[in-house]
Amino acid sequence: xxxxxxxxxxxxxxxxxxxxxxxxxxxxxxxxxxxxxxxxxxxxxxxxxxxxxxxxxxxxxxxxxxxxxxxxxxxxxxxxxxxxxxxxxxxxxxxxxxxxxxxxxxxxxxxxxxxxxxxxxxxxxxxxxxxxxxxxxxxxxxxxxxxxxxxxxxxxxxxxxxxxxxxxxxxxxxxxxxxxxxxxxxxxxxxxxxxxxxxxxxxxxxxxxxxxxxxxxxxxxxxxxxxxxxxxxxxxxxxxxxxxxxxxxxxxxxxxxxxxxxxxxxxxxxxxxxxxxxxxxxxxxxxxxxxxxxxxxxxxxxxxxxxxxxxxxxxxxxxxxxxxxxxxxxxxxxxxxxxxxxxxxxxxxxxxxxxxxxxxxxxxxxxxxxxxxxxxxxxxxxxxxxxxxxxxxxxxxxxxxxxxxxxxxxxxxxxxxxxxxxxxxxxxxxxxxxxxxxxxxxxxxxxxxxxxxxxxxxxxxxxxxxxxxxxxxxxxxxxxxxxxxxxxxxxxxxxxxxxxxxxxxxxxxxxxxxxxxxxxxxxxxxxxxxxxxxxxxxxxxxxxxxxxxxxxxxxxxxxxxxxxxxxxxxxxxxxxxxxxxxxxxxxxxxxxxxxxxxxxxxxxxxxxxxxxxxxxxxxxxxxxxxxxxxxxxxxxxxxxxxxxxxxxxxxxxxxxxxxxxxxxxxxxxxxxxxxxxxxxxxxxxxxxxxxxxxxxxxxxxxxxxxxxxxxx
Numbered sequence: 001x002x003x004x005x006x007x008x009x010x011x012x013x014x015x016x017x018x019x020x021x022x023x024x025x026x027x028x029x030x031x032x033x034x035x036x037x038x039x040x041x042x043x044x045x046x047x048x049x050x051x052x053x054x055x056x057x058x059x060x061x062x063x064x065x066x067x068x069x070x071x072x073x074x075x076x077x078x079x080x081x082x083x084x085x086x087x088x089x090x091x092x093x094x095x096x097x098x099x100x101x102x103x104x105x106x107x108x109x110x111x112x113x114x115x116x117x118x119x120x121x122x123x124x125x126x127x128x129x130x131x132x133x134x135x136x137x138x139x140x141x142x143x144x145x146x147x148x149x150x151x152x153x154x155x156x157x158x159x160x161x162x163x164x165x166x167x168x169x170x171x172x173x174x175x176x177x178x179x180x181x182x183x184x185x186x187x188x189x190x191x192x193x194x195x196x197x198x199x200x201x202x203x204x205x206x207x208x209x210x211x212x213x214x215x216x217x218x219x220x221x222x223x224x225x226x227x228x229x230x231x232x233x234x235x236x237x238x239x240x241x242x243x244x245x246x247x248x249x250x251x252x253x254x255x256x257x258x259x260x261x262x263x264x265x266x267x268x269x270x271x272x273x274x275x276x277x278x279x280x281x282x283x284x285x286x287x288x289x290x291x292x293x294x295x296x297x298x299x300x301x302x303x304x305x306x307x308x309x310x311x312x313x314x315x316x317x318x319x320x321x322x323x324x325x326x327x328x329x330x331x332x333x334x335x336x337x338x339x340x341x342x343x344x345x346x347x348x349x350x351x352x353x354x355x356x357x358x359x360x361x362x363x364x365x366x367x368x369x370x371x372x373x374x375x376x377x378x379x380x381x382x383x384x385x386x387x388x389x390x391x392x393x394x395x396x397x398x399x400x401x402x403x404x405x406x407x408x409x410x411x412x413x414x415x416x417x418x419x420x421x422x423x424x425x426x427x428x429x430x431x432x433x434x435x436x437x438x439x440x441x442x443x444x445x446x447x448x449x450x451x452x453x454x455x456x457x458x459x460x461x462x463x464x465x466x467x468x469x470x471x472x473x474x475x476x477x478x479x480x481x482x483x484x485x486x487x488x489x490x491x492x493x494x495x496x497x498x499x500x501x502x503x504x505x506x507x508x509x510x511x512x513x514x515x516x517x518x519x520x521x522x523x524x525x526x527x528x529x530x531x532x533x534x535x536x537x538x539x540x541x542x543x544x545x546x547x548x549x550x551x552x553x554x555x556x557x558x559x560x561x562x563x564x565x566x567x568x569x570x571x572x573x574x575x576x577x578x579x580x581x582x583x584x585x586x587x588x589x590x591x592x593x594x595x596x597x598x599x600x601x602x603x604x605x606x607x608x609x610x611x612x613x614x615x616x617x618x619x620x621x622x623x624x625x626x627x628x629x630x631x632x633x634x635x636x637x638x639x640x641x642x643x644x645x646x647x648x649x650x651x652x653x654x655x656x657x658x659x660x661x662x663x664x665x666x667x668x669x670x671x672x673x674x675x676x677x678x679x680x681x682x683x684x685x686x687x688x689x690x691x692x693x694x695x696x697x698x699x700x701x702x703x704x705x706x707x708x709x710x711x712x
Contacts (some may be wrong), residue, residue: 006361010015018053018661019117020101023092025049032091044080046068052102052112061109064342085110090323095275098236135613164421180705187211187700190230190428194237197424199253201231201240206598208242219254226593226600229268234297235275235320241297243268245593248281250297262300270317270364272327273297278349280318280327290314293328294349307331307344308354316413318363319570324402326390328375329355330364331411339375339413341365343393352471356393356650362432363408369421371707378406378415381431385710400710403703408432409668411455425706429699431692435667437470438690439482444641444662447685451480451487458675462502463541465628465681469498469505477507479520482687490518497536500543515548515559528563535673537579538588547579547588556590577673578623581607582646583630587653591622591635602635602644604653616644616655623674628681636677640664641686665691 017026017238023033027050032039047069064355065081085102088094094101122575185191191200191211200211208222208231229243234250241250241261248262248271261279268283269290276485277297284290292315307315313333313574320327325345332339341364344355358365361377368374369389374385375395384399407430408415437456439448450468458471461482470487477496480487490496496507504519506528515528515536534548537556546559556572556579576587577600579590588607591600602617602624617635621642624635633644633655640663647657667689670676676689683689 017119019119020053020114021092024119027054039091042084042087044084045091048081048084048110052110053116056112056114056116058477059105059109059111064109065653082346086323086325089275093236095277095324097233097275097277101624132591145695152178152375156213164541180703180708183702183704185426185700185702189700190228190418191426191700192232192418193216193420193424193426193702194233195235195421196237197420197422200426201233201253202229203227203242208240208251210240212254220256221253221255222249223598224258225595226598229270232271232273234273235324239273241271241273241279243271248279248295256342256627261297262295262302262643269315270414271317272317272319273325274320274327278324280320280329282315282318284314292318294346303349307350307351310342310355313339314413319367321367321390322369325352328358328365328367330361331355332413338362339364341375343388358388358395362410363413363415365415368419368707370419370423370705371710374707374710376402376417376419378408378417381405381408383415383417383427385706401705402709403427405429405431407668410434411457419706423705423707425703427701427703429701430694433668433677433691434689435689437468437480440641440662440664440686440688440690441663442684442686448483450482450484452485453692456676457670459678459687459689460498461678461680462498462499462626464502467502468678468687469496477505483702495519495536497538500539500541506546508534508536515546528561529559529568537576540581540585541583542585544585545607547581549576578627578675580624580633582626583628584648586648589616589626589633591624602633604633604646604655606651614653614655616658617642618658621658625675625676625677625679627679627683627698629683632679632683634661634677634679634683634686636664636666639666641677641688661686664688665693667691 017024022035023032030043030046032041032046032700038188048065051065051068057711060082070080080413089096089102092101096104099113101112103111103113105111141255187202187205190201191202193200199213202209202211206223206226207220210221210228211218220317225244225246227242227244230239231242234241239250247260249258250261251258271281273279279295279297281293281295283293289311290313292307293302294305295302310331313331316330318327318329327344328341329344330339330341338360341358341361342355343358345352358375361379363378364377365377368376368385371385373388373390375388376383376385381402381404382401385402386399387396389396406415406417407428410432419425436451436453437459438446438451439450441447451470454472455691456470456472460469462469468482470478470480472478476489477493478487478489478658492509493507494509496505498505500702503521504517506515506517508515513533514530515532515534517528518525534550537547537549539546546561548557549555550557555570557568558571558575559568574592576590579588581588586607587604589602589604591598591602599620600622601615602621603613603615605611605613616633617637619637621635621637624633625632631646633646635642641654641661642658643661644658647654668691678687
C-alpha cells in the first residue's frame with residue numbers, strides 16, 4: 001500500500017482551532033461547539049471537517065479523504081465518506097444543493113466555502129457544557145435578540161416576566177437554563193414558526209404574512225390569489241411555501257417575487273420542504289388514489305412516489321426529518337376512524353423499502369427537533385411527546401404530556417400545532433371540531449339534528465327530500481334519513497351525487513378515473529364514463545345531463561344521459577364550484593373566484609346555452625343551493641346564510657338583493673369544494689354542517705421551550 005497523499009496534522013499548540021459562523025472547532029480535543037454548546041458529532045466527520053478547514057477554499061478530493069481516514073480499505077470507503085459527510089452537514093445545518101459551508105464538486109471532492117477564522121487559544125468554558133444534538137442548538141441571527149413590545153403587550157405580563165420571556169425564546173446561551181414561558185399571539189390563523197424561531201408565517205383567505213419576532217411587525221409577503229393551505233418554511237428558513245388557487249407557490253421571506261412551483265392541485269393534504277430542495281406533497285385528485293409526490297422546488301416536475309404496502313387510503317402531512325432522507329407521514333383508510341403515523345426513507349428520490357408504522361392515531365404528528373428526537377402527536381385533544389429512535393425505527397418509552405386542549409380537524413387528520421428546531425411550539429387552543437348536521441328554521445332557530453357528531457364535509461338533499469347524501473370524511477359517502485342519527489355507507493364510493501329521482505347515485509370509485517351509476521335498492525351498477533378524472537357536481541332534474549368538473553383542466557363538462565357515443569362537451573372553461581341546477585332544468589347557479597376582488601361570487605346562467613352570467617351575490621358568496629320550487633337561492637358568505645328571491649321572465653332571470661337570514665358556526669375543516677348547506681323543497685327548513693359551540697376563542701399560543709417540560 002502506498003503512503004497516504006494527505007495526512008491529518010494536529011496543531012502543536014493545544015487550544016488552537018477554527019471559528020466559522022456560530023461554530024468553534026478545536027481539533028486537538030475533537031470538540032465542536034455551536035453558540036458555546038458542545039455538539040455530538042462522530043470523529044470521522046470531524047476529521048473531514050478539519051481537512052476542509054485547514055485548506056479552506058481548496059478542493060479536498062475523495063481520494064485525499066480516503067487516504068487519511070481509510071488508508072487500508074479501498075472498497076468500503078465510498079459509503080463511509082458519504083455517510084460521514086452527510087452527518088457533518090446535518091450537524092452544521094448545511095445542504096449539498098444550497099451550501100453555506102461545504103460545497104460538493106461533482107466527481108472531484110469537496111471545498112469549504114464559508115469564512116474561517118483561525119484561533120490560537122480557545123479558552124475552555126467555566127463549566128463543562130452538556131452534550132446535545134446539533135439540531136437542539138439554534139443559530140442566533142445577530143439582529144434578532146429581543147422579543148417585540150407587541151408580544152409583551154399581548155401577554156400583559158410584568159417587566160420581569162417579559163425579560164425572562166425574551167431570554168427564553170430568542171437568546172439561548174445555555175441549553176439547560178432556557179426558561180419556558182407561554183405567550184398568546186394575536187394571529188387569526190394557524191401560525192408556523194421559522195426553523196430558528198425568529199418569526200412566524202400565518203395567512204388569511206387571500207394573503208400570507210410574516211411576523212418578525214425582532215420587531216413584531218406583520219409583513220404581507222403574498223396577495224396574488226386565494227390561499228388554500230397553511231404556509232410552511234423552507235429548510236433553511238429563507239422562503240415560505242403554500243398552496244394557492246394558482247398552485248404550489250414559494251416566496252422569499254420577508255420579501256421577494258412569488259414563484260409557481262407546481263401548477264397542480266388546488267388543495268393538498270400537507271407538504272414539507274427538504275434540505276436538498278425537494279418538496280414532499282400529499283395530494284388526491286377526484287376519482288384518483290391518494291399519493292405522495294416529490295417536487296423540485298426550482299424545476300417543478302412532480303414525481304409520484306409508490307409507497308409499498310399502502311393503497312386505497314389517503315396520505316397526509318409528509319415531513320422531512322434531519323438529513324432529508326427519512327420522513328414522517330400519516331396514512332389512513334377511508335373506513336377507519338384512526339390513521340397511522342409512519343416513518344419512511346428515500347434513496348435516490350425513491351422510497352427505500354416499506355414504511356414502518358410508529359403508532360395508530362387520529363391526526364398527523366410532527367418531529368420534535370430540539371428534544372433529542374421526539375414524535376409529537378395529539379390524543380384526546382392533548383399534545384404528547386414520545387422518544388423516536390430513528391436507528392431502530394420505533395417509539396421508545398412512555399409519552400409525556402405537553403399541552404392540553406389543542407385544536408384539530410379530524411376530517412383532514414390535522415392537529416393545529418407546529419414546532420421549530422430551537423424549542424418553540426405554537427398551537428391553536430381548542431378541541432376536535434366535530435361538526436353536527438343541524439336543522440334551522442328561517443329565523444335561525446335550531447329545530448333538529450341529523451346524524452351523529454362527526455366530520456360531514458358535504459351534504460345533499462335528495463330531490464324528494466327523504467334522504468341525505470353525505471360525504472363524512474375523505475373518500476367515504478353515506479346515506480341518512482333527514483331526522484335520524486345513524487347512516488349507512490356506500491361501499492367503495494369516493495364521491496357521490498343524487499340522480500334525478502333520488503333512487504340512484506352517480507359516483508367516482510376509489511382509486512379509479514371513472515364515473516359509475518348505482519341503483520341504491522338493488523346495488524346494480526353501470527359505467528357512465530371511463531378514463532376521466534372528475535369532480536361530480538349535479539344532474540339535471542329531467543335526468544338528461546350530468547355536470548362535472550374535469551379536475552385536471554378545471555372545465556365544467558356536460559354529459560348527455562343516457563350516455564352515448566357522443567363525447568362530453570365543455571360547458572364552461574373556468575374554475576367553478578358548488579353547482580346547483582334549477583328545478584325546471586333551465587338554469588345553473590355556481591360560485592367562481594374573481595381575481596379582481598380576491599373572493600368568490602355567485603352567478604346564474606342558462607344550462608341550455610352558456611349566455612352571459614348574472615351575478616346575484618354582492619360581497620362574496622359560496623355554497624349556493626336552489627330551492628325545490630325554484631323561487632329562491634340560498635348561499636353562505638362567511639358565517640352568514642343569505643337568501644336571494646328568483647323570478648323567471650322568459651329567457652331572463654331576475655334576482656332580488658341578498659337578504660340575511662341568520663348566522664351559523666362554520667367548521668374550521670371546511671375546504672373550498674365542500675358543500676355544507678341544503679334546503680327543503682319548500683324552503684321552510686335549512687340544513688347546515690355546523691361547528692360545535694366554542695369553549696372560548698381559538699387563540700394561538702407560543703411556548704418558548706417546550707422541551708424543558710420533558711422529564712427524560
